[in-house]
Amino acid sequence: MHSSHRNRSDRGRSARLQSAEAKNAAHTLVLMAALLSILFVGTSWCLQYFHILPMDFSEPGYRPVMAQLAAALFGDNSVFFYLTQAATALILFLAANTGFADFPRLSMFMARDGYLPRQLTSLGDRLVYQNGILTLAVLSVGLLALKNANTHGLIPLYAIGVFLSFTLSQSGMVGWWLKSKRRSWKKWVSFGGAVVTATVTVMLLVGRWSEGSWITLVALAVCLAFFLRIKRHYDWLAKKLNVEERDRIPKSKTIVLLLVPRLHKGILEAISYAQALTKDCRAVHVTLDERSAKRIRDDWIRVGTQIPLVILESPFRSLVEPIIEYVDQAIAENPGNTVTVIVPQAIPKYAWQGLLHSNVATVLKKRLASRKNVVITNVRYFLE
Secondary structure, eight states: OHHHHHHHHHHHHHHHHHHHHHHHHHHHHHHHHHHHHHHHHHHHHHHHHTTOOOOOTTSTTOOOHHHHHHHHHHOTTOHHHHHHHHHHHHHHHHHHHHHHHHHHHHHHHHHHTTSSOGGGGOOOTTSSOHHHHHHHHHHHHHHHHHTTTOGGGGHHHHHHHHHHHHHHHHHHHHHHHHHHTOOOHHHHHHHHHHHHHHHHHHHHHHHTGGGTTHHHHHHHHHHHHHHHHHHHHHHHHHHHHOOOTTOOOOOOOEEEEEEOSSOOHHHHHHHHHHHHHOSOEEEEEEESSHHHHHHHHHHHHHHTOSSOEEEEEOTTOOSSHHHHHHHHHHHHHOTTSEEEEEEEEEEOSSGGGGGGSOOHHHHHHHHHTTSTTEEEEEEEEEOO
């Protein structure tokens, strides 16, 4: 009885807190809208009073509009002049932060639905969608570089993007009201907002067409095609990977090819691993001259392993091509079997020491990666 009363009390307290949060949020939005209106009207009047117009980016003595206004109001090099510049910069930083906070979340939702790469859904160690942040940073830098850091050239794109987003948002709300079949005056507010913002979007497109507003339409079409192409790929991938009732676990055999450049301690561990996989093991060595072939034969006999040693001659002194041809031959002889290629690799103690070692194993793995029924396994030997 006491527990039930406590649960009802907790639910009531939670409902009151949610109601208070909603009221506080509404009051905050009203205050922000009023403050924005005052700033907009006051700034517009001051700009008209002092006859301040935007300067061309390449014009000598270029100053942004707010810098010109601060100079006219407070004088050049005054304390309030620099305070105005600092406040403007902080506002711009905050506006940029809004994009970097919300774009990763939006891209995560789209990636979750299959319209963007799945990498954008990964959450980083700092609990942010870091791939989305990096993507937005690269796109922003690229756009600034394309416009030579002239933000005036980006204003039409920004304005069209803002009002197009408003139009889509309000249209979505109208669609929600229609689906819910509720009668409310809010539906007509959303409809009116969608009509107004759509009208402004069209006016900006037509009025700024010569200034590059058409790029927005091209970018929108490219993005939509990109999203649909990604969605089709993920749908195709899900269809191909879906396990059906007739699917069964296939029976397969494996052939192990152990690559032996020369005999060392790392090769001994690779031999042990290869023998544990299957009885059909072969050691493969590519020789460039008869002297090295005799040396590897003697070392192989001295080790006493039961794995046969296959020596491939390379008349053109290539270490990769003979192995590729031998793997293709093994696949052709046993089309249904899996060929496991074991590549021993010595790992140096320090990263810079890797520059002193040959990268034949890396090249070989890249070449074999396109072969069907070929599994590439690295047996690493750490040098300490």
